[in-house]
Amino acid sequence: MSRTLMAIDETLLVSPRTMGKIDQAAAESGIDSFGLMQKAGAHVAAVLLSHFPEVQRAVILCGPGNNGGDGHVAGGLLAASGVEAVRFGMEPKPGGDAARARQAYPGKLLPLEDWQPRDGDVIVDALFGAGLDRPVAASIAALIERAQHAGTPVIAVDLPSGLSGRTGEPTGACFAASHTVTFAALKPGHLLMPGRTLCGQMHLCDIGIPARLIRSDDAMWKNDPGLYASKRPLTDAGQHKYGRGHLVVFSGPLSATGAARLSATAGLNSGAGLVTIANPPGATLALASHLTAIMQHPVRDEAELETWLSDKRLSAFVLGPGFGDLEKARSYTARVAATGRPVVLDADGLTAFASETDLLAKLFAGEARLVLTPHEGEFRRLCGDLADDPSLSKIDRARGAASRFNAVMVYKGADTVIAAPDGRAAVNADAPAWLATAGSGDVLAGIIGSLLSQGMPAFEAACAGVALHGEAAIRAGRGMNAEDLAGHIEPL
Numbered sequence: 001m002s003r004t005l006m007a008i009d010e011t012l013l014v015s016p017r018t019m020g021k022i023d024q025a026a027a028e029s030g031i032d033s034f035g036l037m038q039k040a041g042a043h044v045a046a047v048l049l050s051h052f053p054e055v056q057r058a059v060i061l062c063g064p065g066n067n068g069g070d071g072h073v074a075g076g077l078l079a080a081s082g083v084e085a086v087r088f089g090m091e092p093k094p095g096g097d098a099a100r101a102r103q104a105y106p107g108k109l110l111p112l113e114d115w116q117p118r119d120g121d122v123i124v125d126a127l128f129g130a131g132l133d134r135p136v137a138a139s140i141a142a143l144i145e146r147a148q149h150a151g152t153p154v155i156a157v158d159l160p161s162g163l164s165g166r167t168g169e170p171t172g173a174c175f176a177a178s179h180t181v182t183f184a185a186l187k188p189g190h191l192l193m194p195g196r197t198l199c200g201q202m203h204l205c206d207i208g209i210p211a212r213l214i215r216s217d218d219a220m221w222k223n224d225p226g227l228y229a230s231k232r233p234l235t236d237a238g239q240h241k242y243g244r245g246h247l248v249v250f251s252g253p254l255s256a257t258g259a260a261r262l263s264a265t266a267g268l269n270s271g272a273g274l275v276t277i278a279n280p281p282g283a284t285l286a287l288a289s290h291l292t293a294i295m296q297h298p299v300r301d302e303a304e305l306e307t308w309l310s311d312k313r314l315s316a317f318v319l320g321p322g323f324g325d326l327e328k329a330r331s332y333t334a335r336v337a338a339t340g341r342p343v344v345l346d347a348d349g350l351t352a353f354a355s356e357t358d359l360l361a362k363l364f365a366g367e368a369r370l371v372l373t374p375h376e377g378e379f380r381r382l383c384g385d386l387a388d389d390p391s392l393s394k395i396d397r398a399r400g401a402a403s404r405f406n407a408v409m410v411y412k413g414a415d416t417v418i419a420a421p422d423g424r425a426a427v428n429a430d431a432p433a434w435l436a437t438a439g440s441g442d443v444l445a446g447i448i449g450s451l452l453s454q455g456m457p458a459f460e461a462a463c464a465g466v467a468l469h470g471e472a473a474i475r476a477g478r479g480m481n482a483e484d485l486a487g488h489i490e491p492l
């Protein structure tokens, strides 16, 4: 993302509603709101000039609100710098900053329908931003269609018109921008999919709202080391291997031991002092032929598990990858939950509770120490009501599930959302597309389990785990498989 001033917090996510409150607080503190609009418009003009030096005609689409006001300012500045600027749209409501911006740059405002694409056009989409509250009209949908058909590049002001800044979902027809210029703070819709794609390259610009006012109770961030660096496991040269955590990964039967090995390898490479695979009857030889640094412990039934769990050095558990037996997954989870130690449930560990959600909600009381790592389908099986509520953003859904299960949710996807029962949420936006490969989730579960075993609190371990996973994928490169991925992990 490009930026103008380092003073801006690039990781804070602010809902459009909270942004409105920040604007209000800025106005109440005596800051000239028209001055903010002038700076906003100037940033838009600058992005157009620097990224489209060959522009023949700037097509400024102006809406009735302040988003349109930013467009009028940008148009005036582009015209003053010698670019042909043509405005299409609606007259602003009288009396506000947008009307003032319109007066400051008088001249024609043509009906939207009149725009006919020409070679060399660049659209400045200043129709709707934070104030979008319903799907765009059919006439605007037709114009979006025309722009897309002509391949006209679009610079969106604040948000591509039609995109919800709260959810990242289009409310109907929506521009797909090549650049989006936003102000003061990122909104969730800039990072949540498909919003992230529809925004194109992001430009977060400082328009002079003081940092002390850009605060929010929304407790949402872009996933970033600032969220977890202070909780990273201690690395003391004299530390004993048990002091660096002992992760247990439960293996599936003989036919399905690979997933547990991926998790265990990832766990070891993420810094756990010891990793042991708990193997069911019959899987020992298969596992032994593939493992060196990772240990094995036979666990045939609940009684054997119970005896083993009395070893207090076993500090975290991953259950689910390739596990298979759903009934056993539930009973084993209940046993490890009773130890009070942290647990990652993934894959079959999640499916096992799809029909027993009430049981899962009861198992992990107290400080959050359960991490659930569902992809979309697993999330839907666990929380169908949340998944099917179109009013909820992915952040809302993750938070709802976190509170229901008293768990840290790692709701996976191109826009993985990490949410804690206390409401904190982070959106990961840095993972490369090739991370979506078989076994990738097993690796992630192992990384998070490892960080838990080393004493990181659950939310921080999940945020850090998601970041380490993405970084490993970037190092492993396009065309990697999950084994390469596990091999490219660098501990925190």
Ligand SMILES: NC(=O)C1=CN([C@@H]2O[C@H](COP(=O)(O)OP(=O)(O)OC[C@H]3O[C@@H](n4cnc5c(N)ncnc54)[C@H](O)[C@@H]3O)[C@@H](O)[C@H]2O)[C@H](O)CC1
Pocket (backbone or CB within 6 Å): 019, 023, 036, 037, 040, 063, 064, 065, 066, 067, 068, 069, 070, 127, 128, 129, 130, 131, 132, 133, 134, 135, 136, 137, 157, 158, 159, 183, 184, 209
């Ligand atoms: N600090 C900042 O971030 C600043 C942001 N600025 C810009 O202001 C807009 C937000 O302005 P606002 O007037 O609140 O909202 P909009 O311009 O997005 O639109 C409001 C206007 O449009 C009507 N409306 C909403 N949806 C539709 C629709 N689908 N069809 C028709 N009409 C619709 C709504 O009822 C209102 O009348 C922000 O995005 C920034 O670009 C400031 O310039 C500087 C400070």
Ligand SMILES: [K+]
Pocket (backbone or CB within 6 Å): 067, 125, 126, 127, 128, 129, 156, 157, 158, 159, 160, 161
């Ligand atoms: K816009």
